[in-house]
Each structure stands twice: as C-alpha cells, then as structure tokens.
Amino acid sequence: MMSERVLNGVVMAGLILFPLWAWMADAPFMITLATKAAILALAGVGLNLALGIGGLVSLGHAAFFGIGGYAMGILASHAQAYDPIFTQPFVFEGTKSMPLIWLTAMIASGLAALAIGALSLRTSGVYFIMITLAFGQMHYFFSISWPAYGGEDGLSIYVRNSFPGLNTLDPIQFYAVVLGLLAIVLYCNARLAKSPFGLALGAARQSPLRVETVGISPYRLQLVAFTLSGMITGLAGALFADLNRFVSPVMFSWQTSGEIMVFIIIGGVARLFGPVVGAILFIVLEHVLGGLSDYWHIYLGALLLLIVLFARGGVIGTLTGREAAHD
Amino acid sequence: MTEPVLQTRGLWCAFGALQASKDITLDLRAGEIHALIGPNGAGKSTLIKQIAGSLRPDAGQVLLAGEDVTALSTAARARRGLGRTFQISELAMDDTVLQNALLGALGAQGRPFRFWQSALGRDDLRSKAELALARVGLADKARMRTSELSHGQRRQLEVAVALTLHPKAFVMDEPMAGLGTTGSKTMTSFLDGLRAQAPILLVEHDMDAVFALADRISVLVYGEIIATGSVAEIRSDKAVRAAYLGEEA
Numbered sequence: 001m002m003s004e005r006v007l008n009g010v011v012m013a014g015l016i017l018f019p020l021w022a023w024m025a026d027a028p029f030m031i032t033l034a035t036k037a038a039i040l041a042l043a044g045v046g047l048n049l050a051l052g053i054g055g056l057v058s059l060g061h062a063a064f065f066g067i068g069g070y071a072m073g074i075l076a077s078h079a080q081a082y083d084p085i086f087t088q089p090f091v092f093e094g095t096k097s098m099p100l101i102w103l104t105a106m107i108a109s110g111l112a113a114l115a116i117g118a119l120s121l122r123t124s125g126v127y128f129i130m131i132t133l134a135f136g137q138m139h140y141f142f143s144i145s146w147p148a149y150g151g152e153d154g155l156s157i158y159v160r161n162s163f164p165g166l167n168t169l170d171p172i173q174f175y176a177v178v179l180g181l182l183a184i185v186l187y188c189n190a191r192l193a194k195s196p197f198g199l200a201l202g203a204a205r206q207s208p209l210r211v212e213t214v215g216i217s218p219y220r221l222q223l224v225a226f227t228l229s230g231m232i233t234g235l236a237g238a239l240f241a242d243l244n245r246f247v248s249p250v251m252f253s254w255q256t257s258g259e260i261m262v263f264i265i266i267g268g269v270a271r272l273f274g275p276v277v278g279a280i281l282f283i284v285l286e287h288v289l290g291g292l293s294d295y296w297h298i299y300l301g302a303l304l305l306l307i308v309l310f311a312r313g314g315v316i317g318t319l320t321g322r323e324a325a326h327d
Numbered sequence: 328m329t330e331p332v333l334q335t336r337g338l339w340c341a342f343g344a345l346q347a348s349k350d351i352t353l354d355l356r357a358g359e360i361h362a363l364i365g366p367n368g369a370g371k372s373t374l375i376k377q378i379a380g381s382l383r384p385d386a387g388q389v390l391l392a393g394e395d396v397t398a399l400s401t402a403a404r405a406r407r408g409l410g411r412t413f414q415i416s417e418l419a420m421d422d423t424v425l426q427n428a429l430l431g432a433l434g435a436q437g438r439p440f441r442f443w444q445s446a447l448g449r450d451d452l453r454s455k456a457e458l459a460l461a462r463v464g465l466a467d468k469a470r471m472r473t474s475e476l477s478h479g480q481r482r483q484l485e486v487a488v489a490l491t492l493h494p495k496a497f498v499m500d501e502p503m504a505g506l507g508t509t510g511s512k513t514m515t516s517f518l519d520g521l522r523a524q525a526p527i528l529l530v531e532h533d534m535d536a537v538f539a540l541a542d543r544i545s546v547l548v549y550g551e552i553i554a555t556g557s558v559a560e561i562r563s564d565k566a567v568r569a570a571y572l573g574e575e576a
Contacts, residue, residue, distance in 0.1 A: 188442075196433050196441040196449065203419040203430050210417040210427075213379075214434025214492060215405035224440065 004320045008273045011280070015179060023172045031171040032243070037283040038178045039239045044263035044275025045185055046232030051261070052270030053198055054225040055205030059257045060116065060132030063139040064109040064230040066252035068237025070143065071105035073155040073247035080158060098163045098177070101238055109234020110227050117226035121219055133254055140252035154248025161242055168242075178239055182276075185232055190272055192228075201225050233260070262300075266307060268314030277315050330393050331356050332526050333409075333496040338377055338387035340370075347373040348384065349550045355496055360518065360527045362537045365547035366570075371530050372414070374547065375500050378528070379411050380404045392495055406437060410494030410525070412485040414501045418473050424484055425469040428456035431491030459490040463517065479510040486517070494525050503533040515539055538562075546570070 015038065022030035043065055050056040078085050078094025085092045095101060120131045144152050160168045168174045192198050204211045204218035211218045241247040250256065259282070260275075267278030285303070289296035311318045331354035340348040347370040355361045365371050376382035378389055380401035388397045396404050405411070418427050429446055432455040433439055447453065460466050463483040468476065476484065482502055489497060502518065503511045515536045518527060522542075531537050537544065538558050545555040548570045554561060561567055 191445075192442050194445050194447070195443060196439055196446045196452075198442075199422075199426060199430060199446040200433060200439040202422065203427075206419040206421055207417045209381075209401075209413070210419060210488075211430070211434075212381075212401040213405055213411050213413075213417065214431045214488065215402050215437065216434045216439050217400070217402045221439065 002320060004271065004273075004316060007316060007319055011273050011276055012183075014280075015182075015276075019172060019175050019179075028171045031175050033283055033287060035171065035175045035178050035243055036240075037280045038175070038182050039236050039243060040260070040263060040282065041276040041279035042178075042182050042185060042239065043233045043236035043260050044267075044279055045182070045189060046229050046234075046236060047260050048229075048264050048270065048275050049189060049192070049232065050222075050226050050229035051264060052274065053193060053205065054201050054222055054229075056121075056222060056226060056229075057129050057261075058120075058132040058226070058229075059129050059254065059261070060120075060134070060136035061230070061233050061260050062252050062254060062256035063116065063136045064113055064233040065237035065240070065256055065260070066139055066143065066247075066249070067109040067112050068105035068234035068239075069241035069247040069251040070149065070155075070237075071108050071234070072101050072161070072238040072241040073157065074149060075101050075104060076157045076161055077149070077155050096159075096161045098161045098168070098242070101161055101242075102181075102235055105234045105238035106231045109237070110231040113227045113230025113234075114223070117223045117230070121222050121226065133257070136252065136254055136257050140249055140254070143249040143252050150248070152249060154246055154250075157241075157245045157247075160245055174243070178243075181235065181239070185235075186272060186276075193272065197221070197224070262304060264314075265304065266314055268316035271314065271316045274314055274316055281315065329357060331390075332392055333378070333498075333528060334388075334390040335374075335378065336388045336390065338374070338384045338389070340373055340377060340382065340384045347550050348377065348387075351387070351547075351550075351552055353545050353552060353555065355526045355528050357526055358522055359542040360522050360529055360540045362529045362531060362541035362544045363547060364531065364534075364537060364544060369547040370550040371547055372500070373550075375411075375498060375530060378498055379409065405434065405492065405494075408492070408495030410489035410492045410497045412482075412489050412497070412499045412502055414504055414530075416478075416481040416485055418481060418484060418488070420472075420474040422473055423469065424460065424465055424471050424473055424476065425453075425456060427473055427484055428460050428469075428487050428491055429453065431459070431488040432456045435492045455491055459487040460484075462490060463487040464513075479506050482506060482510075482514065486521075496525055497521070497527040499527055500530045501532060502529070503531055503536050511536055 019031045019034045047061045050058055075094045076096055079096045085094060116135045120128055123131055149155050162168060163177055166173045200211060200216055201221045204221050208218040237251060263275045263278030263282055266281055267274035285300055289299050307314060333355040336352055338348050338351040351374060363371055377384045380399060388395055391407055391409060396407060429452050432452040460469055463486050465480060465483055465487060502514055506514060511533055518540055541558055543555060543557060544561045545552050546567050553570060554564045554567050
C-alpha cells in the first residue's frame, strides 16, 4: 500500500514522462491520446468539485463541456471568416487567441452553471440528477437546432488557436499547455478542499442541517461550488474542441455527462487525482480494447461494475488501502 | 423584570387535521434552564422546529433577544445567537472532531467563502474550536474521525459545536438520550454550569435530569402547554400528574 500523495506524484510523473517518450520516439498519436486524457481529466476535476466534496450528483455537466466547446467554435469561426459576432451595441469580434477563448468559455459556462444550479439546487437526490440531466438535454437539442453554428453537423475550425509564444499545432507544445492548466486547476482544487469553504461544503454534503445550525446556508455553498465546477468543465470543453478542431452537439449529449462521471467513479470519488486516473484508464481502455472490438464499452461496463461492487474507493482507494476519501 | 432571551407568542401549527401546536406561549429567561416535557407525540419536536426555524408556524411569533425572527431561516437564527443540539446527532461523520468544531467557529465568524487559506491553519478559528472541545472534555479526541466516537462523545461534540457559536440561548433536544447513567450524570453537571453562560431550553425525557436541572418546567400535552412552574409546582400539579407523571408514578 502506498500513500495517496506518492500515488499522485507517480501519476503526475507519468503525465510528464509518457508524452516526452512519445515525442522522442516520434509517435505524435500517443501525444494526442495523452492530450485527450488530460483534457477529459480536467473536465472530471471540474465535476469532482461538485460531486466529490459537495455530493452534488450532476448528470448535466455536458452542458458546461459543450458551452466551453461552442465558445471556442463560435469565437474561432468568426475570426477565421473575419466576421464579427455582433456589431450592436458594440463590435464583438471573434478571436483565435486561446487565453481569450478560455476566459470566454469559463465566463459563459460559469453563468450557465449559476443559472442551472440556482434552479436545480432547490431539489436534491434523484430529482437533482434528473433536473441537471434535463438541462443538459436542453442544451443538446438547442445546439442541434441552431443552424447558424452548424446544427447537427457541428463546426470545423481549420487551424488550431494560438497561444502566445508557442506553436500549438505541434502536439507536444499543445500538450504542455493542457498539462499546465490541469496542474494549476489541481493545485487550486487541493487548496480549496482544505479551505474553510471546502470544510463547509463537505459538511453540507454530510449534514446540511448541521451547516444551517451553525449559521451557514448550504444552498449558497453548493451554488458557488456548482458554478466553479461548471467553469472548470467549460474550460476543458474549450480545450477539447481545440484538440479536435471541431465542435458538435455530441459534446452536449448525456453520454458525455455520464463519461465524465465514470472517470470519477473509476479513479475514486472526492480524490484529488481520481478523475485524472479515471480519464487515463478510460483512454487506455478505449485505445487497447477499442482495437480488439467495437463493443469495448462492454468491458468498460464490467470494470465499472467491479469497482462499484468491490472497490468503492475506486482505483486510488484500492491502491492506497483506504476506502473513504475524506479524512 | 428583564426581557426574556427567547420567547414564543401564540404559536399555532397544524399538519392537516392534527393541531401539533395550540397557542404556545413560553419564554426563556437569562440564566435559567427551562425544561419542556411531555409524552411522546405531544408536539415537542414540532415546537423546537418552529423555534429553530426549520418549520414555519401557521400563526404566532418567535422572538430572540426581543427581535422577531419568525420569518428568518434556520441559518439566520443561528447567526443571531440560537445554539441548537439535536436528538439524533447531526455531525459531519467523515470529518474529524476538530473539523466539526471548526465548522461551528467558522459559522460564528460568518465568512465561509474563503477558498485559498487552510481551515486548520486558521489560528483564530482553531483556538475557539479547541477551547470548546476542551470544555466538553473532547480535547484528546480532536484528531479522531467523528464516526469513530462513541454515542456519548457525539452528544458532547454536538454541545461543543453549539458552544463555538457563543449563542444567546441554547435549544437542546434530548441531550441525555442514550447516554446511560454515568453519561447522564456527567452531562447533567455540565449543563448545570452552562446556564450561567446562556439559558437553555431543554427538551428531555430523563426525569432525574429534568428535576435536577430545571429552574422552570413547562408541560406539553396534545400540543398545549397545560402547566408552567417550578419543579415543586409541577410535581404537585394535579393536571400534570393525571396527564403525564401519573403514568410513571
């Protein structure tokens, strides 16, 4: 058994060393796989803030992932067509700059999360799951029926967006950007988990009545957590769209919400690196098993079943020998 | 006479056809323990919920230090100085004992939206939390996970969390429940000392504790207060004996 801290270090080292190896071995596809894993991990880290610490089982995080993706798609498509998004009351131009796109993606998904959370958090349990799912599906069907941005076909971007000082078309450089963001968000999440806010949010998961009784409104805590969570997942959505240079309604689908949740369950709920480990395993399984059979999801399902039945702490819980994430 | 710390005026509350509170007026004065007793189903929990804010009365008012708090949420009442403990412990079981006490100190301080600093590193909160734990005798259990505490220790922790709030009034729902003889005695002597800090509205089934502690007793039967008075007055009250104590005596 090893400590969780050591395990996290090993995972982080792997995230640095594996793409370096792929780069030296001239295997760009492997770098792209690693990039995809890191982006999906980031989406999972976002959900884990609401789900892990806050206990908010959201089945609608695809909404934020998709909003992030479309923020990128809309800004970049207008920039490549030299066509402002709107001109009244002021001129709003598209952009190909990653930092601006990230900012827009996070603001847009954060506002959506604030609105969705404000309504959904009036419910709890299975109703919360259903209402977040419904909001996710609303976004899905809206994106399909909005012809201005490709409708069902989605939007293609010809050239990957730019980051100052880097050539983002080079896979290893784009990977470095993604890994840097993942590391920053993980660090912030680690701070948050131990902060007064994290303490109160965790207590609101376990006993909302206790939190109320000491004079703190659980609703406000959860709404802030849900909004931050949506912003992180939105950022991941913008990166995911940039990786594929393509955005489509699939990003909004409820299967996407489910997959993000699956990362967390595989890796370990409320573990800092839970979604990272989960996303890596998911990509490895997709790559290895997907090569053997088109029906690889059957094996993924079996793995999920085993984890839920026999290893509630996920992979990290099993390896560190501690079932519960909270200490 | 000085103004009561906590007061209810003509509280009415019904669940369908069942009148659980009928015109309940009672007060809690500075320095006293006011016990609320009554048989099961008399409406004690309903009354406590209306005082604490988790249930709205159909009519009537709740006043805390003279302020009408009837329309305020549970959290707002807590911030104004109402310290509550529960019949069944409401604690963050996965967290440590110290973290639970810290939560109370955090609530009392009123600024939970701090995302960057370490909660355990906040010396101001921590010293308050540790002081409260020491007062209930849990100082050496601070690092234990709350789920590992015994039933009695959880009750003590509930009181410690309430202490961190420095409340104007305590509302305690059966603090002796399930404590056993020794545990009850320890808790009784602790509450005895606590009344000097803030008065206690005490709902309790343990009659030994009630008679030992209470300055005044109110008896609730079928949603109505049938008598209020000193221990001696209640013991000799005919209506009370018939309705309640008679079953045990």
